[in-house]
Structures are given as structure tokens and as C-alpha cells.
Amino acid sequence: MAASSQSSVDQGSNEVKDYICNACEDQNTVGTTADFYCKQCEQFYCGNCIHLHGKLLAKHNSIGRVDIDKWPVSKKVVDFLQTCDVHKEHKIDQFCNLHKQLCCPQCVSDQHRYVLFSCLVIITI
Template sequence: MATVSLSSVPKRLRMVEDFRCTSCQELNLEESADIYCEACHMFYCKRCGHLHNRLSTEHTTVGRGDIKKWPVPKEVEDFLRMCEAHEDKILTQFCQDHTQLCCSDCVVKIHSQCSKVTQISELTNSQPTGLEGLSVELETVLGEIKTLQISQKASIQSFQRTYKEHSAVMIEQMLGNLNTYID
């Protein structure tokens, strides 16, 4: 059975597997984080967390059991902001014609003929901070999409009613014309 090394997988396709201890990373060590300190804004493994808790007794820490309160790691943020087609470019624009996020290269090469390409910063009133801000932003967009969906369904139903009424009138007229010709 063949194995694949990480070096053979493009950097863009690698997912951030886990939260890393901030202190250990500074020493070029790879240790998984077990707690997050809200005061320091840092992740700690068991060993570093034990030292941190002894030195900073007033700080509030959050364990893995409540991982939803941990912020999104910078690696994940960076991963989500990078263009898939142009790995060295950051997504800065949105093409409404294709409903697609784009970098500056994508706009020039792919979306140059599109009529509605807008800066992402212009589309949002404020930049979401952390996972909660992103969640609120997504819920807002989802609400707008649902509103549009309801509006579209209502338009389709109205169109179908109009079509049925119009076709019934046309059939009656044709029957009347046929009866006239037959008579």
C-alpha cells in the first residue's frame, strides 16, 4: 500500500489538523494545545498550561471540553482567505455574476467581462472578528438568501396562476372560434 508524505501534498490542500501550543511553537516544537487563555490570547499544551496556571492564577482558561469558545487559529484564517487558483493571492473581491470570491488575478483573467465585481470590504459593514463574528455574518447572509428564495417561490406561483388563467382564456377563445367556424 502506497503512503503519501505531506511534502507531496500541495500546501493549499493541507488542512490545519489541530490547535498548537503557542509557547511550544515559539521553540519550534509541535505540541497540541489543551487549553486556551482568554487573557493572554494563547494556546497551551498540558505542560505549558500547568506552568501558566501556576504563574497566572487570575487568568481564565478554557479547556478542550469547551472548544467552541476558542478563537479560529491564524493558520485556518489564512487558509480560508487564500485563492485556490492563485495560491499566493488573498481573496479581496466578489463576483456577483458568478457568486464567487476572487483575488486580483482572478478578476483580471477570469472575471474581466463580469458586470458586478465588488471589493469584499464594501459588501460588509464591519469585518467579522473571530468565529462568532463570522457566524453572525453567515446567518445574516443565510437570512437574505431565504428571503430571496421565498420571493422567488411567490413569483413562480404568481406566474403559474397567470399562465393557467391566460391559457384557460385562450382555450375558451379558440373553442368559441371553432364553434363559430363549425356553425
């Protein structure tokens, strides 16, 4: 996974926006959708920024949206998906085998603690 990959999550919604151009974001032009990914740079670029990137780093191979399945998953998307729906301040890191449910530490404390002590079915993921 690229350490510098970016995405954004709208405040107050569950919508995860698409990949954001790192070059535009660095210039405080937030929100420009990325159309290319450079594996060598581990950066995302919009159509405008990829042209300059190509001129400066001609030996780099960029991957377009037609091959988006080869792009890394954005760290912010991973963080969003691992955040508990009920307890937004906690990450999901456990699975209750009895309830077949993903849990954060607060979920375990609130809803699964008796299961934990009586059956020991909580599995840390």
C-alpha cells in the same frame, strides 16, 4: 482574534492542523497540540504547559477543548481560508455577483474582466 494564535498547514496538502501550543512553539518544540486557551494571555497551551501557567498566573482562567467554540480562530487558518485555490499567492477579496463566485485580483483579471467592464458586478469584500 488573538494576535498570537497559531496553527499550521501541511505543505502540499489542504490539511489544516489543530491549534499549536505557543509555549512549546516558543521553545522550538513545534507541533504540540494545544488543549487550553488563556483569554488573558491570548495564548494556547498543551496539557504540560498549562500546569506551569496555572502556577504562575493563578488568577487566569483557561478554556479547555470542551469549550473550543470560545477559542479565537487562528490567524493561519484565516489566511489559509482566504487564499485563492487557483492563485495561491493572492487573497480572495472580491465576489462576482454574476457568477456567484469568490475571486482574487488575478481571477478577476483572467475570468471576470469582461464582466467587470460590461456589467460592473464585481463586489469587493
